[in-house]
Amino acid sequence: MSSRQRSLAPMVGWGQALPLFVQGAEVVNAARAGASSRSFLERGRLQWILENIAPGDLLLVSFGLIDMKPGRGRFTEPFGDFQWFLRQYVHGARDRGAHPVFVTSHERRVFDEHGNMGRPLGLYPTAMRELAMSMSVPLVDLNEWSVAWWRQAGPEGTKELFLHLAPGEHPNYPDGVADNTHLRGRGATECARYVAGEMSAKGLLTPEYFRDLDAHVPESALEFLDDRVFEQLTEARVGGRDVPAAGATW
Known part of the structure; x- marks a missing residue:
């Protein structure tokens, strides 16, 4: 869901596209x-x-895509420390009078040779759903929605949603790219539209805060951060203690 800098375009996070459907906030x-x-x-x-x-x-x-990766410092067990960390986000927000909302991660683009779609995120969406229910946290199930869409689009159609580019198709990726995790314009925009629509349907914000939920929104409406601004924000958004600048959405 991360906003992407101009040098990574046309890679887009759905959080970057969310302002297209929100107004007055x-x-x-x-x-x-x-x-x-x-x-x-x-x-x-x-x-x-x-x-x-x-x-x-x-x-x-919204977490899960990276929690599943092995290695120290990032990996969590779905029904263990993943849920423990998510509780800290819930308690932290509620202690300050804010309202937490869980959004399950969209699925990766994984198909076998027969066109059957895989579910590599495994139990992470399930663990988030379970915790949302037990802690009375509103849930937007982007994962289940994305699975239905990816299956309908199929192995070829989903290439238009993810960062799949032929050599020479875009100057930022002169050798081409086949990325099955990160979205580009249409994929991110439609994911953001779904999240905004669910926020509206669940009454998380009143109707006047939403716009264009049923309208065509061109990819040209997406905005990319200047690389220098992106780096400045990355370094600045660390609080509490002196920690290295590295590492997610409010």
Whole structure:
């Protein structure tokens, strides 16, 4: 869901596209590429949010794509420390009068040779659903929605949603790219539209805060951060203690 800098276009996070469907409220996308629920908290990024969040704000929390990756500092067990870390986001927001909202991660683009779609995120969406129910946290199930869409689009159609580019198709990727995790314009925009639509349907914000939920929104409407601004925000959004700048969305 991270906002992407201009040098990575046309890679787009759905959080970057969310402002296209929200009006009269500021969307602060504090998501950090490559962050898990663990690393985002341990590197002080949740603390920065909690230092700046205000009563009545919504805190959208979406993890799982990186939590599943092995290695120290990022990996979590779905029904173990993944849920433990998610609880810290919930308690932190509620202690400040803000309202946490869980958003399950969209699925990766994984198909076998017969065109059958895989579910590599495994139990992480299920673990988030379970915790949402037990803690009475509103849930936007982007994962299940994305699975239905990816299956319908199939192995070829999903290439238009993910960062799949032929050599020479875009100057930022002269050799081409086949990325089955990160979205580009249409994929990110439609994911953001779904999240905004669910926020509206669940009454998380009143109807006047939403726009264009049923309208065509061109990819040209997406905005990319200047690389220098992106780096400045990355370094600045660490709170609580002196920690290295690395690592997710408010």
